[in-house]
Amino acid sequence: MKTGIDAISFDVANIHLPIKTLAIARNIEPEKLEKGLGLLKMTFPDVHQDAVVFGANALTKLIIENKIDLKEISRIYVGTESGIDSSKPIASYLISLMEQKFGEDALAECDVVDFTFACIGGVDALQNCLDFVKLNPTKKAIVVTSDFAKYDLNSGGEYTQGAGAVAMLIAANPKIIAFDENWATSTKGVFDFFKPYRTISKEEITKNTNNDSWFDNLEAEIEIHKDQPVFDGQYSNQCYMDRTRNAYFSFKKLKNTTETLYKTWHSIIMHLPYSFQGRRMLSEIYALDSAEKIIADDIAPADYQTKIKEVTKSDDYRSFVTEKLQPAELASSLIGNLYTGSIFMGLLSTLAQFYDTNKEVAGTKFGFLAYGSGSKSKVFEGTIQPEWKSALENVKLFENLAESVEIDFNTYESLHKKEQKQSVRTPKNEWVLDRIEKEIPVLIGARYYKWVD
């Protein structure tokens, strides 16, 4: 029995800063970002948007556009690294919003949970749901990936920001893609990118307050969470390369094949923290797994890096990139990093590109290289199904992205600093963050959302 993705939908922050505007403001050569990293636009959440809003909008679209009977849904598993609570998962918020929209108890028997492992949490949720459907073929699951990739102002990650969600229906005999049995994993505990709790002293917190008695209960130090990660960019690239290479060659062993694996893949879908990450990172695998052995595994480390760099400049590699990777890059250039959603947006971008150019890809194999900082890679593959085109009819990815509203640099900075109070875009037919409870002490921090017609 086949299992895989039966339907797909998405929601992204539909306001953006042109990357050129950011480059000029930060005194970076625009060509570096546009031609070196492949960036064109950077989406950023509006005042009324957060990871719950993106997830709820993608999920609502998935349900309505595919006329999903919620009684058939046994699980909604969320991949995210933008949790807004250490206890209550985003999945719990999604359930309450779906009940508001589709009726009380609509999902009362549905199992829901968040999966967190940086950008690979959505792939972990997918693998888990596939196993569940294999065991329970009459049941269905939904995977929602939702994140806000926010970096500090002026940091090396600033131009890779983005925000949004992808939701997918996982079922037996799927319409879009059926995944194969083999999944290879490579894991190593590292500090390439992480979002630690940072400590702040009671003295620091209370120095500007008028001795409010609520603060008496504070411990000497409390832990605060910041959306922006601590990261080492070039080291994170090295970890990405090491994990994906190891998982790729483990995958070959699992398949017991000596043929050049990537040649058997019609398209390659990778985690894209920015558009050109895949093409910059895949050159090592390309060279090591080529029939001609472009580089040897055992050359001296200094030469090794130079050789890999040379491979990326070759005509062969360039046409390989155009053929197998570029369709996945297109949406990433217009959105930025979606963390858990990036790899699935790459799949959607590839299929939308083939849909719009009327290319038939049913029966072809797609290879997936997932990565999450911290760090873990998973390599797996799937076959595009005969009904993929009809399943994509309503998605209209590039039409939707073209409607994104441009913002200027001052608006971007005031949104980033949370100084902006008024939404840039008037919401329509979507979920919005209504308010966050500020009253002390009961329900402080509780978030309330509403549907806007």
Ligand SMILES: CC(C)(COP(=O)([O-])OP(=O)([O-])OC[C@H]1O[C@@H](n2cnc3c(N)ncnc32)[C@H](O)[C@@H]1OP(=O)([O-])[O-])[C@@H](O)C(=O)NCCC(=O)NCCSC(=O)C[C@@](C)(O)CC(=O)[O-]
């Ligand atoms: C991604 C980095 C490291 C980039 O770091 P960087 O220092 O901005 O850029 P770079 O120096 O690595 O590369 C610039 C490229 O532009 C080229 N260039 C230069 N000038 C020009 C010009 N004038 N015209 C044309 N091209 C130009 C230059 O030649 C080079 O291309 P290359 O030759 O190496 O292919 C940085 O943005 C960063 O630290 N980002 C945040 C972390 C990150 O995204 N890491 C990626 C791997 S980890 C990951 O993917 C997981 C993650 C981040 O998504 C989190 C999670 O798992 O949750």
